[in-house]
Amino acid sequence: xxxxxDKQTNTNREQKENRDVLLSTQTVIGKALEKLGYxxxxxxxxxxxMRMLTVRIPxxxxxxxxxxxxxxxxxxxxxxGPTKGGVRFHxxxxxxxxxxxxxxxxxxxxxVDLPYGGGKGGIICDPREMSFRELERLSRxxxxxxxxxxxPTKDIPAPDVFTNSQIMAWMFDEYSRIREFDSPGFxxxxxxxxxxxxxxxxxxxxxxxxxxxxxxxxxxxDINGARVxxxxxxxxxxxxxxxMHDSGAKVIxxxxxxxxxxxxxxxxxxxxxxxxxxxxxxxxxxKNTISNQELLELDCxxxxxxxxxxxxxxxxxxxxxxxxxxxxxxxPTTIEGTRVLTENDVLLVPDVLASAGGVTVSYFEWVQNNQxxxxxxxxxxxxLEHVMVQSFDNIYKLARRRKVDMRLAAYMVGVRKMAEASRxxxxx
Ligand code: GLU
Numbered sequence: 001x002x003x004x005x006d007k008q009t010n011t012n013r014e015q016k017e018n019r020d021v022l023l024s025t026q027t028v029i030g031k032a033l034e035k036l037g038y039x040x041x042x043x044x045x046x047x048x049x050m051r052m053l054t055v056r057i058p059x060x061x062x063x064x065x066x067x068x069x070x071x072x073x074x075x076x077x078x079x080x081g082p083t084k085g086g087v088r089f090h091x092x093x094x095x096x097x098x099x100x101x102x103x104x105x106x107x108x109x110x111x112v113d114l115p116y117g118g119g120k121g122g123i124i125c126d127p128r129e130m131s132f133r134e135l136e137r138l139s140r141x142x143x144x145x146x147x148x149x150x151x152p153t154k155d156i157p158a159p160d161v162f163t164n165s166q167i168m169a170w171m172f173d174e175y176s177r178i179r180e181f182d183s184p185g186f187x188x189x190x191x192x193x194x195x196x197x198x199x200x201x202x203x204x205x206x207x208x209x210x211x212x213x214x215x216x217x218x219x220x221x222d223i224n225g226a227r228v229x230x231x232x233x234x235x236x237x238x239x240x241x242x243x244m245h246d247s248g249a250k251v252i253x254x255x256x257x258x259x260x261x262x263x264x265x266x267x268x269x270x271x272x273x274x275x276x277x278x279x280x281x282x283x284x285x286x287k288n289t290i291s292n293q294e295l296l297e298l299d300c301x302x303x304x305x306x307x308x309x310x311x312x313x314x315x316x317x318x319x320x321x322x323x324x325x326x327x328x329x330x331x332p333t334t335i336e337g338t339r340v341l342t343e344n345d346v347l348l349v350p351d352v353l354a355s356a357g358g359v360t361v362s363y364f365e366w367v368q369n370n371q372x373x374x375x376x377x378x379x380x381x382x383x384l385e386h387v388m389v390q391s392f393d394n395i396y397k398l399a400r401r402r403k404v405d406m407r408l409a410a411y412m413v414g415v416r417k418m419a420e421a422s423r424x425x426x427x428x
Contacts, residue, residue: 051074054071057145062131078117086189088163123138123142152183158359159189172194219347227302229296231303261282296319300322304325305325309329320341324346325348326354330351352410
C-alpha cells in the first residue's frame with residue numbers, strides 16, 4: 001500500500017511532470033489524436049521529433065580564450081513540407097525544451113495551414129553577457145555545425161527568444177558562403193535589406209492583437225479602455241504593448257525577467273519602449289516594482305503571458321482575475337493551469353494559435369524570397385489578418401462543437417494535416 005510519504009512523492013512527481021513541457025505537449029497531442037480517432041501508431045510517430053541534432057560549437061571569445069557551446073536542432077515531422085522554426089539563445093535551453101518547441105511549431109504550421117512541419121533550435125548561452133562579435137562567431141559557428149541538415153527546402157530557421165534580425169543576417173551570410181550562392185530562403189526574420197519581409201518583426205504581436213480582438217468580441221469586452229497586463233517586454237511583449245495602447249486599451253502592467261511595473265491608470269508605453277534595451281529589460285530603471293507572480297494575479301480584463309514557460313500553474317491559476325488569457329509565449333500555462341482557468345470560465349487562447357503570426361509572416365518572407373518579388377507592408381498585414389481571423393474562428397467553433405477547451409481544439413486542428421500527410425506517404 002502507498003504510504004503518506006509515497007503519495008506525496010508521487011504528487012510531487014506528477015506536478016513536476018506536468019511542468020515538463022515535452023510531456024505535457026505529448027499528453028495533449030495524445031488526447032487530440034484520440035478525439036480525431038487516430039491509432040496509437042500515429043501518436044508514436046508524433047510524440048518525438050523525427051530528427052534531433054546536438055552540436056558543440058567552439059567560439060573564440062574576445063579575451064582570447066575558447067568556449068565550447070552546446071546547441072540543438074530538432075526536426076519534428078517533415079511529412080507536410082520542410083521543417084520550420086526559430087533558434088533561441090538562452091541559458092535555460094534544454095534538449096527536451098527544444099523538442100517540445102519543435103512539436104509546437106508543427107502544430108502552429110497546421111493551425112495556420114502552412115506547407116511546413118515544425119523545427120526548432122537552441123543554444124545554451126547567455127547573450128546578455130556576450131559581446132557583439134562573440135555573438136556573431138557563435139551564430140556563424142552554429143550554422144556551420146547544422147549546415148548539412150538545414151536549407152531552404154529542408155529546414156528553415158528564424159528568430160526566437162534573444163535572437164533577432166542581426167543574428168539572422170549573420171546566419172544567412174554564413175550559410176550562403178558555405179553553399180557558395182546567396183540563399184535568402186534559408187532563414188527568415190532577416191533585415192528587410194537582405195530579403196526580410198515587411199511586417200515580420202511585429203508579426204507575432206500583430207497575430208496576438210488579432211486574437212485578443214476576436215476573443216474580446218466573444219466575451220463582450222470593449223478593447224477601448226480594457227485593462228491589459230503583459231508579462232514580458234521582448235519582441236512580442238513590447239510590440240503588443242504598443243498595439244494595445246494604440247488601440248485604446250489601458251496597459252496597466254508589463255514586466256521583464258527582473259520584475260514588473262504596475263500603474264492602475266495605465267503605463268506610459270512610449271516612454272518604456274524608448275528606455276528598454278535590446279533584450280527587453282526596462283524595470284531595472286525603476287524603484288517601485290512588483291514581482292512577475294504579482295503581475296499575473298493583478299485585477300485586469302486581458303492577461304498576456306509573453307515571456308517563458310510554466311507561468312500559470314496549479315499554484316496560481318485560481319488567483320488569475322483576467323477574463324481572457326492570450327498566450328503570446330510558448331508554453332506559459334501547464335495542463336493543470338489550463339484546467340483551472342477553463343473551469344473558472346476564463347477564455348484561454350492557446351500559444352499554438354495566438355503566437356502563430358510570427359511563423360505566418362516567416363512563410364510570407366520565404367515565399368517572397370523564392371519568387372524574388374516583394375510585397376508591401378499593407379499586403380503582408382492584410383494576408384496575416386485573414387489567416388489569423390480564419391484560424392481563430394475555426395478553432396473557437398471546433399472547441400464549442402466538440403465541447404473541449406481551445407487548447408485541445410487547436411491541437412486537433414494542428415495535428416490533422418500532419419497525420420494525413422504521414423498516412424499518404426505510407427509512414428503510418
Ligand atoms: N520563433 C517563432 C515561433 O515560435 C517564429 C518561428 C518562425 O518564424 O519560423 O513561432
